[in-house]
Amino acid sequence: MTVTMIEPSGEIQSFLSQKHKLLIGGKRVDAINGEIFEVQNPANNSVIAYAPKGGEEDINRAVQAARDAFENGPWGKFTVSERGKLLWKLADLIETLTEEFAQLETLDNGKPLTISRAADIPLTVDHFRYYAGLATKIHGETLDISVPYAPGASFFDFTLREPIGVIGQIIPWNFPLLMAAWKLGVALAAGNCVVLKPAEQTPLTALRLADLFAEAGFPDGVVNIVTGLPEAGAALSSHGGVDKVAFTGSTEVGHEIVKASAGNLKRVSLELGGKSPSIVFPDANLDVAAAGVAGAIFFNHGQCCCAGSRLLVHKNVYDELIGRVSEQANKIKLGPGMHPETEMGPLVSIEQKNRVLDFINSGKKEGAKILTGGDSPSGDMSSGCYVNPTVFEKIQPNMEIVQAEIFGPVLVAAPFEDLDEIITRSNDTNYGLAASVWTNDINKAHKVARGLKAGTVWVNCHNIFDANAPFGGYKQSGYGREMGVHALESYTQIKNVIIQLH
Ligand code: NAP
Ligand code: MG
Secondary structure, eight states: OOOOOOOOOHHHHHHHHSOOOEEETTEEEOOTTOOEEEEEETTTTEEEEEEEOBOHHHHHHHHHHHHHHHHTSGGGGSOHHHHHHHHHHHHHHHHHTHHHHHHHHHHHHOOOHHHIIIIIHHHHHHHHHHHHHHGGGOOOOEEOOOOTTSTTOEEEEEEEEEEOSEEEEEOOSSSHHHHHHHHHHHHHHTTOEEEEEOOTTOOHHHHHHHTTHHHHTOOTTSEEEOOBOHHHHHHHHHOTTOSEEEEESOHHHHHHHHHHHGGGTOEEEEEOOOOEEEEEOTTSOHHHHHHHHHHHHHGGGGOOTTOEEEEEEETTTHHHHHHHHHHHHHHOOBOOTTSTTOSBOOOSOHHHHHHHHHHHHHHHHTTOEEEEOOSOOOGGGGGTTOOOOEEEESOOTTSHHHHSOOOSSEEEEEEEOOHHHHHHHHTOSSOOSEEEEEOSOHHHHHHHHHHOOOSEEEESOOSOOOTTSOBOOSGGGEESOBSTGGGGGGTEEEEEEEEEEO
């Protein structure tokens, strides 16, 4: 029996054909200039919708609405329990619409529907529920102070952990709805108001999410969503009325965000690129390691900031392991995300496909050897943004494919000899987002985990995420942490109150 493509449901079709609008101050509005931009399905590059092209004036309106909601609206008077309830309600609403969100995500981003259904949407729901619970656990502290120059005086010192205010949030296209959740959950739990700018390649699930805030009970202006091009992001990050900007995306744009934030010294948190190593020791379970390191790079088509894009394997098992990884890469079923048997969909856009192919060509030119892949599929798939899973070996440390974040299904592999060498080599990059270590020796695992300059170290696994586990970068992979209680640090500010007792 041939398995056929899943056709978008009636609800999806009607959503796609809607005239989409920004969410500003609780109202759905057109961009001030009335402009729109095309939204494409990367499986065949067809135009599936049009999104409003919000610009600087729309950002100004949205920031004003967020400011009004923060300073004057009912939001500031909500109890932490009420804030938690709204986040929980939002999670429930998204969960009810899981299939619709999953299909939209797949049509917009290209990832397999099986993944959108099993990972992106459930993780989003779980994330909002986590922060629903955390809203009631934010607290200050009481401090004993001595004040040596006031002998005999008595003081009571306590801290309040308060929201920062208006937060600008700029997100990428690799996990569109989930990245919105990572940003919104903590910001709202902590009592802030938000202007969210989704990536231009993938605005659809954010536009659908915009329908739900009022129903969940959020007052107008607490969440504002402005779709648009980079100008909208630039206007948000430089806006004098924004108290903090949170950005996930390329390290290059991360630098721009920091510069743009200088005008009003707004707080900044950055979750940027990576070139994360997967390190395999000879004592690892090679079945587990081969499947694990292949998943580390090929999951989400390599479009993960923490993708295991550098494979370092002990020389004794190098040939066997890269043989197995290449074999797995070869077997991955490429196809449209809406096909139930697809294991890897197209990359997000034609630009991303060309960018990844340029990196592959650079690797070829610099003399690296291709073990598998190295091109894009021909035939039916040539009209989509597909790139074949690719494994390079015979690489040199200074090659572009070894240093740059490719953000596609491209793995570079090399052997190593001993433990001290592997720590130095793993850290030999400007990035420091993540790493995985594959070993059955607990001593090695601990030693390497401590030696790595990376915000997350996985042992015998990769790409494991949980709302309670902090995530973020060392070095040029960014600063600040997302998720867990740790994310509250960058979404709250501490007020110290000192009372003299008479
Ligand atoms: P990007 O330009 O960094 O985009 C990320 C977000 O920033 C998008 O919402 C984007 O808006 C916005 N943006 C772009 N220029 C801006 C500016 N000057 N000021 C404020 N916001 C701005 O990433 P990309 O161009 O889509 O992808 C390029 C490469 O970035 C990828 O190949 C990959 O290497 C890396 N990347 C990394 C991550 C990650 O999670 N670490 C995520 C995505 C991409 P527009 O969508 O309108 O451009
Ligand atoms: Mg861009």
